[in-house]
Amino acid sequence: FLYTEVIGNPSGAVADLAALADVASAHDLPLVVDSTFATPYLCRPMEHGADIVVHSATKFIGGHGTSIGGVVVDSGGFDWGSGRFPRMTEPSAGYNDLRFWENFGEYAFCTMLRAEQLRDVGASLSPFNAFMLLQGLETLPQRMDEHVANAHKVARFLEGHPGVSWVAYAGLESSPYHDLAQRYLPDGPGAIFTFGVAGGRAAGAKFIEGLTMVSHLANVGDARTLVIHPATTTHQQLSDEDMVAGGVTPDMVRLSVGLEDVDDICWDLDQALLGAGS
Structure with a gap:
C-alpha cells in the first residue's frame, strides 16, 4: 500500500x-x-x-x-x-x-x-x-461550509497576532500548500490547523490554561472549537529534538475550529495569547 x-x-x-x-x-x-x-x-x-x-x-x-x-x-x-x-x-x-x-x-x-x-x-x-x-x-455540507469560513477568519486573525510566531493553514496565501489546496480542496482546506505560540513550550502550556471557551481536548472535527498543545500532552515524553524530528515543535498548538460565533473564538484565543505572553 x-x-x-x-x-x-x-x-x-x-x-x-x-x-x-x-x-x-x-x-x-x-x-x-x-x-x-x-x-x-x-x-x-x-x-x-x-x-x-x-x-x-x-x-x-x-x-x-x-x-x-x-x-x-x-x-x-x-x-x-x-x-x-x-x-x-x-x-x-x-x-x-x-x-x-x-x-x-x-x-x-x-x-x-x-x-x-x-x-x-x-x-x-x-x-x-x-x-x-x-x-x-445529513448536515455535513452545511457544517463544513461554516467550519471552513470560521477557520479562514481565525487563521487570518492568528497570522496577524503578536503572540503567534507562525500559522500553518493551507487556506492562507502564505502557506506552501496553498496551490495544492486550491487544486484538491477548492471549497476550503478544512478547519484544523496548527500555529506557534511565541515563547515556546512554557507559553504554549500557559496559553492552553488561559482559554475559557475553547475546549482542551484531543479530538478534532467537533461543533465545538478544540485545542491541544502536543509538547505538554501527547508528545511530552520526547525531547525538543525528537519532537521536531517527528514534525512537532515545542510551540505548536493544534486548533480544530468549531461552529461558535467566530468573534467569540477569536476573543478567547486573543485573551489566552495575551496571558501567555505576560
Whole structure:
C-alpha cells in the first residue's frame, strides 16, 4: 500500500494526490488516502487516482464528538490479481478455500475486510452510534461550509497576532500548500490547523490554561472549537529534538475550529495569547 492523508495531521500539509497515484500505479500498489480532515464534502480522492479512501467518522462526519466509528470506501478499480497480494488470490481456509479476487472481483477487498478483518478484530458499530453518524452526514455540507469560513477568519486573525510566531493553514496565501489546496480542496482546506505560540513550550502550556471557551481536548472535527498543545500532552515524553524530528515543535498548538460565533473564538484565543505572553 501507498498511504497518505489529504491534509496531514498535525502538519497541515496537503498531499499531491495525482502525483502519488502515478507513483502507486507505477509500482502496482493501491493508493490509500485518509480523507478524515478533508471530509467527503471537501475532497473526493478517487477522482484524483485513489483506490481506497478511509475516514474516521468520529470527526467531522459525526460532527459532535458523540460516537466512534470509521469508514472504508473501495473504488473497485484496483487489480488485486497481480500475484503480489496472496490474501486476495490464495484460498481462504476459513471460508472453504474461497478466493476473494476470483469470486468477488471488484468487491474483493471490501468483502475480505468484512469476512476476515472484522471477524478477527471484533469491531462492531453499535446501532445508536450508526444512527448518530448518519444524522451527522445529513448536515455535513452545511457544517463544513461554516467550519471552513470560521477557520479562514481565525487563521487570518492568528497570522496577524503578536503572540503567534507562525500559522500553518493551507487556506492562507502564505502557506506552501496553498496551490495544492486550491487544486484538491477548492471549497476550503478544512478547519484544523496548527500555529506557534511565541515563547515556546512554557507559553504554549500557559496559553492552553488561559482559554475559557475553547475546549482542551484531543479530538478534532467537533461543533465545538478544540485545542491541544502536543509538547505538554501527547508528545511530552520526547525531547525538543525528537519532537521536531517527528514534525512537532515545542510551540505548536493544534486548533480544530468549531461552529461558535467566530468573534467569540477569536476573543478567547486573543485573551489566552495575551496571558501567555505576560
